[in-house]
Amino acid sequence: MKRPNEIIVIVGPTASGKSDYAIRLAHEIGGEIVSADSRQVYRGMDIGSGKVPRDSPLTTYHSQPTLTIPSNQQRRSGSEKLSAVGCKLYVSGGIQHHLLDVASPKRTYTVTHFLRDAKAAITDIRKRGKVPIICGGTNFWIEALVFGTKFPEVKPDQGLRKRLGKLDTKNLFSMLAESDPERAGTIDRYNKVRLIRALEIIATLGKVPRDEIRDQESGIRQSGFKRFRFIGIDISREQLRENIEIRLKKRIEKGMIEEVKRLHEQEGLSWKRLESFGLEYRWVARYLQDKVTEEEMREKLQTDIAHYAKRQMTSLRRLERFGIDIVWKTPENIREEENLSMSSG
Numbered sequence: 001m002k003r004p005n006e007i008i009v010i011v012g013p014t015a016s017g018k019s020d021y022a023i024r025l026a027h028e029i030g031g032e033i034v035s036a037d038s039r040q041v042y043r044g045m046d047i048g049s050g051k052v053p054r055d056s057p058l059t060t061y062h063s064q065p066t067l068t069i070p071s072n073q074q075r076r077s078g079s080e081k082l083s084a085v086g087c088k089l090y091v092s093g094g095i096q097h098h099l100l101d102v103a104s105p106k107r108t109y110t111v112t113h114f115l116r117d118a119k120a121a122i123t124d125i126r127k128r129g130k131v132p133i134i135c136g137g138t139n140f141w142i143e144a145l146v147f148g149t150k151f152p153e154v155k156p157d158q159g160l161r162k163r164l165g166k167l168d169t170k171n172l173f174s175m176l177a178e179s180d181p182e183r184a185g186t187i188d189r190y191n192k193v194r195l196i197r198a199l200e201i202i203a204t205l206g207k208v209p210r211d212e213i214r215d216q217e218s219g220i221r222q223s224g225f226k227r228f229r230f231i232g233i234d235i236s237r238e239q240l241r242e243n244i245e246i247r248l249k250k251r252i253e254k255g256m257i258e259e260v261k262r263l264h265e266q267e268g269l270s271w272k273r274l275e276s277f278g279l280e281y282r283w284v285a286r287y288l289q290d291k292v293t294e295e296e297m298r299e300k301l302q303t304d305i306a307h308y309a310k311r312q313m314t315s316l317r318r319l320e321r322f323g324i325d326i327v328w329k330t331p332e333n334i335r336e337e338e339n340l341s342m343s344s345g
Helices: 018-029 072-076 111-127 139-147 157-166 167-181 192-206 213-217 237-253 256-265 272-275 279-288 294-321 331-344
Strands: 005-011 031-035 088-093 095-098 131-135 227-231 327-329
Touching: 005 018, 018 095, 018 131, 018 167, 018 331, 031 111, 072 331, 088 111, 095 111, 111 131, 111 139, 139 294, 139 331, 157 192, 167 192, 167 272, 237 256, 256 279, 272 279, 272 331, 279 294, 294 327
Parallel strands: 005 131, 005 227, 031 095, 031 131, 227 327
Antiparallel strands: 088 095
């Protein structure tokens, strides 16, 4: 049942069916979807990121898409000036999606940009009498939105980033563990961009500020996140493993390798930039550079995606320890709901 001012958040591991469930729920309750995926924000990164396909033909709706016009300072920091006039909305399955295809992959779209644009999208959705549905696999972004996390104002140090960028994630994590063990205990040790940013903040402040995390752990902000209703997709390891394997095969058949090749050759993205996006883009880029065989690419991807799914579930369990009540649904539960909906309709 729809409740006033609520925001629904759909979470779960990759390949669990979050996007399909979000679209179905949006139809049932009159919602619109705000994507919380750190790769689906980029234009041209469609197959590898698992972006839901746009409805065809494209439909222009009366309401305008939510696109923030940043200040000059924000534009210098990497965000783009976007005009909503004459833009096509991103509609998939008959539902409007926000924060898909909003940035160039040549620029870096950060959690700060996401918070700015997600809040604007939520306001826009509510003004039109719809229910905001947050859906995506970047749990760090979702946590930042739910808990109102603030981030330290540390300017990028391009020289430091260049030096750290030459190191692998194992060495970067070791450096972080030595200089700030507390942050090392909460970070994704395989995310090179996040590791470098943490070390960059430490170089300026001595450590990554932890005030917001302490607030979460002590429950101080509980009143702030009561308006978020969490629904989680709980899927067995065996089914998830099968889903990942089937999905990977479909993406390759659909042209994922050609997509990465096009991003490099036509869009001008360096191999280093493509590898920084992780998972599919990392291993396909390495395959196209002849660093690994196609068989090795598939095996490494299968393993890395499974590990990523495990880390996603670990972070969601941590959210529950912070006081978030997640209503878990299995694929069987969802199919039963669909059948009931069809029979009652």
